[in-house]
Amino acid sequence: MPRETVAEKAVRFISQERVRFQVLTPEYALATVHGDTNDYETGYKRGRWYCSCMNATESCSHIRAARMIFRAIIGAIQKGETTDGNTDGSL
Numbered sequence: 001m002p003r004e005t006v007a008e009k010a011v012r013f014i015s016q017e018r019v020r021f022q023v024l025t026p027e028y029a030l031a032t033v034h035g036d037t038n039d040y041e042t043g044y045k046r047g048r049w050y051c052s053c054m055n056a057t058e059s060c061s062h063i064r065a066a067r068m069i070f071r072a073i074i075g076a077i078q079k080g081e082t083t084d085g086n087t088d089g090s091l
């Protein structure tokens with residue numbers, strides 16, 4: 001079996017519900033990602049992503065997983081697709 005790519009790993013983290021957001025706004029986000037060996041703090045601040053893992057870059061699997069969820073949710077909010085019918089853009 002070929003080695004799992006970073007992108008595949010990120011998708012696996014999401015499908016296994018291993019990404020937990022404590023904060024999720026368009027300007028600022030903070031998540032805990034339950035990785036294969038440890039939990040990592042991943043966040044978004046002032047337009048940049050960061051991660052507490054050793055190879056923290058914008059392309060580590062933890063950031064990728066958090067960013068996929070972030071983009072999906074923020075995108076939905078910006079389109080007004082909130083479940084309670086609140087379309088004024090507030091969180």
Ligand SMILES: [Zn+2]
Nearest residue numbers: 051053060062
């Ligand atoms: Zn990481």
